[in-house]
Amino acid sequence: MNILLVAATQAEINPFLIHHGFHNLPVLEKRIGAHQVSVLISGVGMVATAFAMGRYCTEKIFDLAINAGIAGSFDTAIQPGDLCRVSEDILAEFGAEDGNDFLNADTIGLGKSQFSAGSVSGFPGYDHLKKVKAVTVNKVHGNEKSIAEFVKRFHPQIETMEGAAFFYACEQAGKPGIQIRAISNVVERRNRENWQIELAIKNLNDTLIQLFNA
Numbered sequence: 001m002n003i004l005l006v007a008a009t010q011a012e013i014n015p016f017l018i019h020h021g022f023h024n025l026p027v028l029e030k031r032i033g034a035h036q037v038s039v040l041i042s043g044v045g046m047v048a049t050a051f052a053m054g055r056y057c058t059e060k061i062f063d064l065a066i067n068a069g070i071a072g073s074f075d076t077a078i079q080p081g082d083l084c085r086v087s088e089d090i091l092a093e094f095g096a097e098d099g100n101d102f103l104n105a106d107t108i109g110l111g112k113s114q115f116s117a118g119s120v121s122g123f124p125g126y127d128h129l130k131k132v133k134a135v136t137v138n139k140v141h142g143n144e145k146s147i148a149e150f151v152k153r154f155h156p157q158i159e160t161m162e163g164a165a166f167f168y169a170c171e172q173a174g175k176p177g178i179q180i181r182a183i184s185n186v187v188e189r190r191n192r193e194n195w196q197i198e199l200a201i202k203n204l205n206d207t208l209i210q211l212f213n214a
Contacts, residue, residue: 006052
């Protein structure tokens with residue numbers, strides 16, 4: 001199977017790259033077991049991810065895409081270091097305001113804002129990861145009022161800056177995409193002292209290595 005592994009930054013998957021001896025970023029390829037694996041470092045955010053995925057899809061073919069990275073958690077039951085698989089992701093800011101109400105893109109006919117993960121086989125252990133609902137944002141949350149409003153509106157468990165754009169690109173390419181995230185922080189007023197990025201990256205890469213080895 002031809003697998004595309006997508007990450008916003010090299011740092012998020014660098015232990016995996018070192019483990020398997022990858023070189024020559026931003027796009028590189030290597031055989032791992034029965035799979036031909038390509039790695040794409042997309043850049044941070046929806047715009048960078050959509051562009052990188054679109055360009056890749058015009059030049060290469062893949063059977064499955066995996067978006068891997070770190071994320072923030074709205075759900076107190078999901079703590080830093082935990083691993084999740086995203087089943088549903090939303091372009092949360094895509095729409096319009098109507099006074100105190102928010103109208104999503106689907107409602108007002110601007111397009112699609114909600115996406116789901118594709119089905120996947122051949123990765124023992126993936127289905128055992130905690131299934132979560134995500135939102136994709138341009139601005140990570142750090143204000144108590146806006147966090148409360150966002151949770152009330154979307155009921156998300158985690159937030160990222162790329163996930164829904166990744167799912168959109170996979171859908172447009174007609175290929176399944178899955179998203180694996182490790183939690184680096186609780187979504188709260190910005191407090192870097194509480195972030196556990198190193199732990200999240202370690203656990204993410206340990207999981208990726210285990211999935212590919214299996």
